[in-house]
Amino acid sequence: MKARTIVRLTLTHLFIITLGLGMIYPVLWMIVSSFKPNSMIFSDPGLIPKAVTLENYITGWKGYAGVSFERFFANSLLMCAGAIVGNLVSCSMAAYAFARLKFTGRNFWFAVMMTTLMLPGHVTLVPRYILFNTFGWVGSYRPIIVPRFLATDAFFVFLLVQFIRSLPKELDEAATIDGCGKLGVFLRIVLPLTVPALVTTALFTFLWTWDDFFNHLLYLTEPETFTVSRALRTFVGDAGAVSNWGGALAMSTLAIIPSFVLFFSLQRYFIQGITTTGIKG
Amino acid sequence: MHKMPGIVRFLKRNAAAYMFLAPWLLGFFVLTLYPMGYSLWLGFTDYDFTKPDATRWIGLGNYLKMFGPLFGQSEFTASSGEVMRADPYYLKSLSVTFTYVFTSVPLKLTVALALALMMNQRLRGVSFYRTVYYIPTLLGGSVAIAVLWRKLFEKNGLVNAFLGAIGFTNLPGWITNPKYALGTLVLLSVWQFGSSMIIFLAGLQQIPQEYYEAASVDGANKIRQFFFITIPLLSPVILFNLVMQMIYAFQAFTQAYIIGGGTGGVLNSTLFYTLHLYIQGWTYHEMGYASAMAWVLLLIIGVLTAIVFRTSNLWVSYGSGE
Numbered sequence: 001m002k003a004r005t006i007v008r009l010t011l012t013h014l015f016i017i018t019l020g021l022g023m024i025y026p027v028l029w030m031i032v033s034s035f036k037p038n039s040m041i042f043s044d045p046g047l048i049p050k051a052v053t054l055e056n057y058i059t060g061w062k063g064y065a066g067v068s069f070e071r072f073f074a075n076s077l078l079m080c081a082g083a084i085v086g087n088l089v090s091c092s093m094a095a096y097a098f099a100r101l102k103f104t105g106r107n108f109w110f111a112v113m114m115t116t117l118m119l120p121g122h123v124t125l126v127p128r129y130i131l132f133n134t135f136g137w138v139g140s141y142r143p144i145i146v147p148r149f150l151a152t153d154a155f156f157v158f159l160l161v162q163f164i165r166s167l168p169k170e171l172d173e174a175a176t177i178d179g180c181g182k183l184g185v186f187l188r189i190v191l192p193l194t195v196p197a198l199v200t201t202a203l204f205t206f207l208w209t210w211d212d213f214f215n216h217l218l219y220l221t222e223p224e225t226f227t228v229s230r231a232l233r234t235f236v237g238d239a240g241a242v243s244n245w246g247g248a249l250a251m252s253t254l255a256i257i258p259s260f261v262l263f264f265s266l267q268r269y270f271i272q273g274i275t276t277t278g279i280k281g
Numbered sequence: 282m283h284k285m286p287g288i289v290r291f292l293k294r295n296a297a298a299y300m301f302l303a304p305w306l307l308g309f310f311v312l313t314l315y316p317m318g319y320s321l322w323l324g325f326t327d328y329d330f331t332k333p334d335a336t337r338w339i340g341l342g343n344y345l346k347m348f349g350p351l352f353g354q355s356e357f358t359a360s361s362g363e364v365m366r367a368d369p370y371y372l373k374s375l376s377v378t379f380t381y382v383f384t385s386v387p388l389k390l391t392v393a394l395a396l397a398l399m400m401n402q403r404l405r406g407v408s409f410y411r412t413v414y415y416i417p418t419l420l421g422g423s424v425a426i427a428v429l430w431r432k433l434f435e436k437n438g439l440v441n442a443f444l445g446a447i448g449f450t451n452l453p454g455w456i457t458n459p460k461y462a463l464g465t466l467v468l469l470s471v472w473q474f475g476s477s478m479i480i481f482l483a484g485l486q487q488i489p490q491e492y493y494e495a496a497s498v499d500g501a502n503k504i505r506q507f508f509f510i511t512i513p514l515l516s517p518v519i520l521f522n523l524v525m526q527m528i529y530a531f532q533a534f535t536q537a538y539i540i541g542g543g544t545g546g547v548l549n550s551t552l553f554y555t556l557h558l559y560i561q562g563w564t565y566h567e568m569g570y571a572s573a574m575a576w577v578l579l580l581i582i583g584v585l586t587a588i589v590f591r592t593s594n595l596w597v598s599y600g601s602g603e
Binding site (some may be wrong): 009011012013015016018020023024026027029032041042045066069089094096097098100103104109113114116118119120121122123124125126127128129130131133137147149150151152157166181182183186207209210213214217218229230232233235236237239241242245248249251252253254256260263264267270271274275279 | 291293294297298299301302303304305306307308309311312313315316317319320323330333341362390396398400405406410412413414415416417420423424425426428429430431432433437439442443446472476479480483518524528532533534535538539542543555556558559561564568571572574575576578579584
């Protein structure tokens, strides 16, 4: 390699590393600070704590209104599980119909589905709230989980349609000749081959549900039903003041662990999800 | 030959498909189409969630409430005969949101493109870098990070500790100063350029290397190559990122809600549109008004998206590159 190229590449590496460090510094600082005594969080911008304590985790874990974070984490996981099952079932069914079946009105409904993809959710917000309230669902997880069973996250329908279209059609045809019905083709041929896209769907459903705050704020009214993100908000007072910073940072650190673990263990599914649908962020 | 009646033939041909489509169709009608129509109607009423029976048709009242101050009207008579007061904060929330969208989206896309270009050189460790740069995006929308952001930009927060260490004095509390509060939210958004960067990177990798080789044989320098090869061939991806990020940015909520502690912050400097909508609808129970606000948001996003698409044939090329 020419000397100039080496210099250029080294400088590029240096720049990318420095900027990258700067970017994740706040997150690293949050993790480290969650182990610092409350009085030091304010005075110490460094990454190496002068004293280490678990006190923040103990005070933070106590939670809100007598309900501990154990409950909040369990609630979040339960809600995510429900949302994932819902999206997997309903979105894969719709995607199979759009990608593989011929029916009257297919192009029309597909265009409708693509339109809902761009639709800002706020325009359905108030009526949905009124509707769920009429059902007596406000205060439960149903307003958040039931819509997932009705494929309201059009992103995933689109993602799965794209994926199923890329599968060879010959397999379906062979199975049909062997006497498989449409349900059989769906369950035995298409679904097993769609697993990578289903993992992407499950992954992003988890992250969105875990990180979602707006719906949790609207529909979860009792502290016993709070999720982690809804509970974190209780650290911030109404005027924006925070009394227990240590506890807030400690619980925030715990709250980002699931996303981290999933991200590092399932990276390639992330890339697929982001590049096909431009998913969020 | 036996001939089936039309309806039976239709069912036979379509029944299976519509069964697979049933959950989505049900969701579309019950949770999208019906609510859209309902909220359009609510927007012309004074619907209050706590006393639905007292709902009255007020014509354009809610819309006058939003835009009355533009024409210097702070009071007006609705078609129900009731005297209504204009919303003194609506236009503020609109300007906060526009400022946020029109600064954060271009900044974010510029940073994302610059980093993607850097990583598109045959560099070692690109997948590792890509991972690191995606972390803020992975976490950025969460309440946890919004809480952290508050801490970073407080008067005695991390940012001021650094700035103080390199000699700055008289530093403001960025979150509590109405001049800077929105800036911290723009920064929070730009910080999450990871997914745009990944999309750009995937787009750049589609551009055939031969184009650049041919261009440099013809004597085009790097800058010319960037403007005459990279940008045109990447333009569909830029359009895609631009539209998606714009739609997201208009709907930003969590960050502003947490940083303002459930309010629009000091002097409503971070009163995002959706936050104002939430406060109107759920704090004040003005759900008719909130519905009207939602429809205006839909129109704004729709019109801007249409403008972007319409003007896109001036700068987006769908040439033979893809």
